[in-house]
Amino acid sequence: MRLRTVIGSVLASTLAAAAGLVATTAPAAARDTATLIPGVTGVVDTAAAGGRVFVSANDRIVVADAQGTLTGSITGLAGPAGLAVTPDGSRVYAALSGSNEIAEIDAAALAVVRRINLAGYPSPAHLSLDGNQLWVGYGIKNDFVGGVLGLDLSVAAPTPVQVATRMYGAPLVAGAGSTVFTAEAGINPATPRVYDVSTTPATLRGVIDGADNDLSNLTDLTITPDGTQAVSVFATSGFDVWDTTTLTKVRSYGSRADHPGAPGAIAISPNGAHVGTAFYGSNYGPYAAVYDATAGTKTLQTQMTHKGDLVTGSLSVLDGDLYALLNDWPYNRYYLWRVEGALLPASTLSLSATAATALDPCTMTGRLAFPDGSTPGAQPIEITRTLPDGTTATLPGVRTAEDGTFTVTDTPPVSGSVSYTATWDGSPAFRWSKTTARAEVAQHPTSLAVTGPTTGNANKPLTLTGRMTTAGNVPTPRAGSIVVYRIYTNKNGSVGADLPLVPLAADGSFTVTDTPPVGGQYTYHVRFDGDATYAYAYTSHDVSIRGA
Secondary structure: OOOOEOOOHHHHHHHHHHHOOOOOOOOOEEEEEEOOOOOOOOOOEEEEEEEEEEEOOOOOOEEEEEOOOEEEEEEEOOOOEEEEEEEOOOEEEEOOOOOOOEEEEEEEOOOEEEEEEOOOOOEEEEEEEEEEEEEEOOOOOOOEEEEEEEEEOOOOOOOEEEEEEOOOOOOOEEOOOOOOEEEEEOEEOOOOOOEOOOOOOEEEEOOOOOOOOOOOOOOEEEOOOOOOOOEEEEEEEEEEEEOOOOOOOEEEEHHHHHHHEEEEEEEOOOOOOEEEEEEEEOOOOOOOEEEEEEOEEEEEEEEOOOOOEEEEOOOEEEEOOOEEEEEEEOOOOOEEEEEOOOOOOOOEEEEEEOOEOOOOOEEEEEEOOOOOOOOOOOOOOEEEEOOOOOOOEEEEEEEEOOEOOOOOOOOOOOOEEEEEEEEEOOOOEEEOOOEEEEEEEEEEEEEEEOOOEEEEEEOOOEEEEEEEEEEOOOOOOOOOEEEEEEEEEEOOEEEEEEEEEEEOOOEEEEEEEEEEOOEEEEEEEEEEOOOEEEEEEEEEEEEEEEOO
């Protein structure tokens, strides 16, 4: 007998344990943003279309533009949970679990224009919109009174049409064409169901055996736009694609070894070409991955660069970007996470840097390339230089030639490992890209010359003059000192002493003054110890001093 276990509140800990089973290398970082959603104590879902993103939170729906900037809200709602939006973004539907209603919202006016009463169908929580048909998953947590119903939005007062009953809690639901795909979260193993809704009442096509397919800890599900395939998201099995007619597995996106964390959310692009996924992460926080829907190959993996935990099932797609919700639970803060250009074809930037010398011009070459082989034309490239101490500067504007090549010229001010980061901001057709090249920069060569008398008398002033010169006649250090070490030898032996530091003048000249105390053979060792820009230099000068 197959056992089914109700897990309720222990789902989160089970997901964490599943995440710990996978050991892999952390994915590379990519460009993302996280926008704080102020004034809320919880967030649930996102829906995106028409250049805007909608977020259900507490008693309101928060609205953001495509850049993630908050632009407005619809307040006075009783526990908004699941969201759905029309393809043009003109209408938003919200499941109001607190009032057993579906709210229809005019997205332009940010106002509720219709409320559909679901008395007798408690706590609607999950929505799926297909044309004029809205599928609703409803139910009370920890009870088997949940189910799925359909609403025909083309009529003024839709009558709920039952699809599935006696399900645990509020089941997740996804519908397209003549198919509804649904499964229960919080019950293990889960048994997803597939219904044919071309008939009234709906006909159960069949169920997918959760025990045979290791389907535990459901976090999300979706369906392709034509309804021929559905995707389930389980912490134990990952992202599995099912044929909704034969109920057989078609493929999986990625594998357990490929997932450094627990699968937590999924969204399919409106054209069905891309599959966006999000993970709870392992030791380094949530991350997202994108797959080619048909080939199943991964086209992007990006780690979140902001603090927070992924909100289960909150992923959505808008144009080429991914959006999800983050919960920074230690501080009770919530964020809208955006991964820019995640679904777009990847551009490639290259940049080559060679060895260089501080204060000397150096030239680097690079190229911007598109995967389809098309020529980029003139495109702005931002170049950021980072010095060894972390100081950054943006170099003057660089643009590509028609074929995507570009040249960068810089004069590094210091020696050491200097990095140059090239960034292209992307376009509506291709994803942004970035690359970094390092130039090992040597100190600028210097030399010292000292002139003066070769004889003198003890207890009489002695003056030596000197000059520092640099290769290429670049300016000498604006603030520098010359170190002088004097040593003399006579019949009593040798004695050495440091003279006071000698300042460098702006033109590189300097003057050494001394009063030899006794007779003997004197050698003045003159050196510049170098700094981050200029190299070490040394010279000496000998003087014969007669005794008093």
